[in-house]
Amino acid sequence: MNESNSYASDPDVLLMLEFQRGDRASFENLMRKYYKRIFNFALRMLRSREAAEDIAQETFIRVYQAARAYQPKASFRTWLYTISKNLILNELNKNKRFSFSVNEEQDGEEGPVPRQFEDTQTPSPFEALSSAERAQKVRAVIESLPPPQRMAVVLYRFERLSYEEVSEAMGTSVSAVKSLLSRARKNLRVRLTRIRKEI
Amino acid sequence: MDCKNIQDQMPVFLTGGLSEQDSALIQEHLMRCEACQKELEVYKLSWNSLKDWEDEEPDPAYIARFWNRLAQKKTWHEQLIGPLVTAWADKRLVPVFVSLFLIVFVGSATMRYAWQVHQEEALVTALSAEEIDFIQNIELVEQLEVLEDMDMFEDMDVLKEFAVPEAKT
Incomplete structure (x- = not known):
């Protein structure tokens, strides 16, 4: 079985091929399915609703423009996130808030993990916060991660991509993705524990 | 551990x-x-x-916004070819297209001829008198060869005339 045929049963690929034959409704179905996902991926990376809307729109414009030459060589979902990731990286580099490539790991590593253990059984003051307040704290912690770690966390934890899909979308190896996620887990554990103690 | x-x-x-x-x-x-x-x-x-950190909802009008954005944003070849196709479809502009075609065709032919003349003139001015004589001699030799070829054909005709009565006998 050749590689392109292995994606022939992917319903998203079928929609894309229908759109290639001129069915505009198929394209709109793909948008309904993925627009919100791409918007939230961009939002978690760029911190701005306006920029996230822009990235989501631009992602689908790229898909539309690529439709004529489209060949199912990867899962549609991974392809979509790859396009989106490239646009997000361009945006990050353009704004010079921080410049990075996916394979270039920035430090941002926390020091040794504190050894005193939390009582995880009784509800902490963190849990007593309103959901909006908790979300704000979590958001601040995720945003403080180095961008490659943040991207790996967002794709794996929020977008529910597999390690393989994350690696494909980020253009890196599976072992590099696992390494990014391990460091991210450690940073999140330290920073969230610190926040819990401050409350 | x-x-x-x-x-x-x-x-x-x-x-x-x-x-x-x-x-x-x-x-x-x-x-x-x-x-x-x-x-x-x-x-x-x-x-x-x-x-x-839950998902947020995008602008609900995102699909309409997309089509509007796409209409405003065309690729470079669409931007170039689109107006030409539209203009071609407008039959009132056919004389304009024909005139443009003739201008381009006649203009390019004229320029090519002028370029050839210019090249020949440049060659003549670059050659010495001896070289010009030599070229003219070559032309004469070529003409002589043609004449000799003609003589040969005439000789063959004469031979054929001689050959026919022999065959009859």
Whole structure:
């Protein structure tokens, strides 16, 4: 079985091929399915609703423009996130808030993990916060991660991509993705524990 | 492995980045070490708390916005060819297209002829008198060869005339 045929049963690929034959409704179905996902991926990376809307729109414009030459060589979902990731990286580099490539790991590593253990059984003051307040704290912690770690966390934890899909979308190896996620887990554990103690 | 090693490896363990052997060692340790079990829980708790950052809804008119944006944003070839196709479809502009075609065709032919003349003039001015004589001699020799060829054909005709009566006898 050749590689392109292995994606022939992917319903998203079928929609894309229908759109290639001129069915505009198929394209709109793909948008309904993925627009919100791409918007939230961009939002978690760029911190701005306006920029996230822009990235989501631009992602689908790229898909539309690529439709004529489209060949199912990867899962549609991974392809979509790859396009989106490239646009997000361009945006990050353009704004010079921080410049990075996916394979270039920035430090941002926390020091040794504190050894005193939390009582995880009784509800902490963190849990007593309103959901909006908790979300704000979590958001601040995720945003403080180095961008490659943040991207790996967002794709794996929020977008529910597999390690393989994350690696494909980020253009890196599976072992590099696992390494990014391990460091991210450690940073999140330290920073969230610190926040819990401050409350 | 002691507790410090186990806890250092914990994020890698949770991410599935350890070998089967190392994972088995950690699991075995966790069965009997309460401190490390708590540390594992803290890791899980921090990871689970990410769910507090929920998805947001995009602009509900995103599909209409997309089509509008696409209409405004065309590729360079669409921008170039689109107006030409539209203009071609407008039959009133056919005389304009024909005139343009003639201007381009006649103009290019004229320029080509002028270029050839210019090249010949440049060649003549660049040659010495001896070289010009030589070229003219070559032309004469070529003409002589043609004449000789003609003589040869005439001779063959004469031979044929002689040959025919012999065949009859």
